[in-house]
Amino acid sequence: METRLIALALTALSLYGQITAKENNENNMENLKLTQVWDKKFPQNDKVNHRKVTFANRFGITLAADLYEPKESSDKMAAITVAGPFGAVKEQVSGRYAQEMAARGFVTLAFDPSFTGESGGEPRNTASPDINTEDFSAAIDYLTTLPNVDAERIGIIGICGWGGMAINVAAIDTRIKATVTSTMYNMSEQMHDGYQFAPVSASELHKTKEALNAQRSADAKNGKPEYVGGFPKERPADAPQFILDYWDFYMSPERGYIDRAPACSTGWTKTTPLAFINTPLDAFAGEIETPVLLIHGEKAHSRYFSEEVFVRLKGDNKQLLIVPGANHTDLYDNLSKIPYDKIETFFRSNLK
Numbered sequence: 001m002e003t004r005l006i007a008l009a010l011t012a013l014s015l016y017g018q019i020t021a022k023e024n025n026e027n028n029m030e031n032l033k034l035t036q037v038w039d040k041k042f043p044q045n046d047k048v049n050h051r052k053v054t055f056a057n058r059f060g061i062t063l064a065a066d067l068y069e070p071k072e073s074s075d076k077m078a079a080i081t082v083a084g085p086f087g088a089v090k091e092q093v094s095g096r097y098a099q100e101m102a103a104r105g106f107v108t109l110a111f112d113p114s115f116t117g118e119s120g121g122e123p124r125n126t127a128s129p130d131i132n133t134e135d136f137s138a139a140i141d142y143l144t145t146l147p148n149v150d151a152e153r154i155g156i157i158g159i160c161g162w163g164g165m166a167i168n169v170a171a172i173d174t175r176i177k178a179t180v181t182s183t184m185y186n187m188s189e190q191m192h193d194g195y196q197f198a199p200v201s202a203s204e205l206h207k208t209k210e211a212l213n214a215q216r217s218a219d220a221k222n223g224k225p226e227y228v229g230g231f232p233k234e235r236p237a238d239a240p241q242f243i244l245d246y247w248d249f250y251m252s253p254e255r256g257y258i259d260r261a262p263a264c265s266t267g268w269t270k271t272t273p274l275a276f277i278n279t280p281l282d283a284f285a286g287e288i289e290t291p292v293l294l295i296h297g298e299k300a301h302s303r304y305f306s307e308e309v310f311v312r313l314k315g316d317n318k319q320l321l322i323v324p325g326a327n328h329t330d331l332y333d334n335l336s337k338i339p340y341d342k343i344e345t346f347f348r349s350n351l352k
Contacts, residue, residue, distance in 0.1 A: 032064055034118055040091045040099075041256055042333070047071055048102045057114065057138035059131055064118035065111035065139065066095050068102035069148070078153035078351035079107040079146070081139040085332065086127070086161025086185060087263030089117035092256045093159055093332045097182070097343075101157075104344045106351075107149050111139050113162070117260055123225045125262040126269040127161075129168065129188060129279040136162075136169040140176065153177060153351040157343070159331070160302075161185045163294075164281040167309055170292065171284040178350035179288070180343055182295045183331040186305045191276040196304050209277070215270045228267040242301040245329045255333055285312040291350045293319045295339060297326030319346070 034052045038044050049069045056062050070077075080101050082094040090098075090110040098110035113135045114128070115121035121131075136156060144151040155178040158166025163184025170179040194200035200208070219225045231247050239247070249256040250263045257264050292313055296306040303322070310320045323330070323337050330337040 032062060032118055032120060034064055039258070040095050041258065042096045042099065045099050045103050048099055049073075050099070053109075053142065055138060055142040057131070057134050059114070059134065061114045061131070062120040063111050063114065063135060063138060064090075064120075065109050065142070066090055066098065068095075068099050068108045068110070070102055070105055070107075073107070073148055075148055076150040076153075077105070077107050077148055078155070078347065079109070079143045079149045080155045080157060080347065081109040081111065081136065081143060082157040082159070083111055083113060083132075083136065083139075083165070084157075084159030084162030085183075086187060087250070087261060087268070088160070088256070088332075089258060089261045091117075091258050092261060094157075094162075096333060097157055097159065097338075100340055101344065101347070104340070106347065107143070107146065109139050109143060111135065116262055123269055125227065125266050126225070127187075127272050128275050129165065129281055130275070132162070132165050133168045133172075133281075136165060137173050137175075140173060144175070151175070155179065155347050155351050157182065159183060160328075161187045164188065164305070167285050167288070167292075168281045170288045170290065174290075177290050178347055179290065179292045180295065180346060181292070181306065181309075182338070183297060183300060183302065183328050184294060184306045184309065185302055186281055186309070188276045188279055188281040189305070189308075191273040192280075195301070197301070205277075208273070212271055212274050212277075216274075219269075219271065225269040225271065228270055230263050230265050230267045240301075242328060245327055249329045249332055282309055282312060285309055286314045288313060289315070289317065291317045291319075291346070293321065293343070293346045295321045295323065295331065295342075297323050297328060297330050297337070299326060300328040300331075302328050 051067050053065050053067045082098045090112050094110040098108035102108045112119040113132050115126045143149050156166050157180045159182045163181035164186045166181050170176050231251050294306040296303045326337040
């Protein structure tokens with residue numbers, strides 16, 4: 001009874017002090033330095049209008065995003081927000097997906113998550129399963145304010161590590177009517193358990209926790225965080241193939257290199273794993289009642305993440321698409337592998 005009264009009191013207070021998303025943006029806007037030139041790792045599509053936008057999440061962090069709209073637009077269109085991969089920025093992969101879906105008739109939004117790229121938040125290049133899940137919902141907040149968006153027809157695309165975040169937000173945000181993940185990583189599982197092919201023992205995990213907390217103490221004494229470092233300048237000779245695949249994408253100027261991406265520069269803060277180790281991202285996947293399409297490469301080292309989530313999803317609202325011959329990073333920018341037609345069909349069927 002007491003818990004219910006507290007909940008009712010909080011609801012009343014939130015309604016009493018309710019402000020619009022626009023007012024919230026105006027009150028909390030950070031002075032972001034947004035690049036105005038086209039600096040994407042993909043060509044601009046002349047069928048799509050593009051502009052930079054900003055909006056705040058409920059933690060008061062201002063996010064920077066690219067809004068893509070079909071030039072032949074109409075009132076009250078379906079919309080999609082896109083994020084990922086883990087360590088990337090909107091100029092690399094999420095923007096590529098967003099622009100392509102806009103060319104196919106959707107209003108789309110590719111955003112830089114908190115603490116990364118052109119978005120606000122300190123310290124730079126850190127990640128949090130809670131805050132980054134909220135980033136998706138904040139993007140949906142923004143989309144609902146647009147006059148040409150039907151707020152009842154909004155979907156999301158999460159790529160790589162933001163695929164895990166997409167599953168997490170789809171379990172809590174009922175405004176999401178359809179979810180697509182592409183080459184999904186469950187960062188919580190990977191950081192807690194290691195990879196399926198290289199599992200971490202309980203003693204190893206405890207040592208990791210000790211090292212991470214020692215790093216917290218060091219950061220506190222130094223007054224700033226330390227970083228793991230991005231990919232090396234030279235292609236490593238003896239790394240596993242999936243690491244080489246990452247290097248080939250992130251360090252190639254033709255494919256993915258952009259210096260404000262964590263993977264291309266400092267890497268993440270050393271303490272980033274702490275929150276992920278303690279916060280399972282897919283714990284409530286079985287509560288998702290809206291359709292989910294999981295896309296993964298046949299030869300991807302990470303394929304099992306999508307297969308595990310597929311099992312946890314309930315009912316007949318789920319699809320698993322395995323792309324023949326594709327590895328993990330093929331679904332970043334290999335246009336012969338990314339199944340845009342399938343993604344379009346899925347959203348057209350479920351955002352109507």
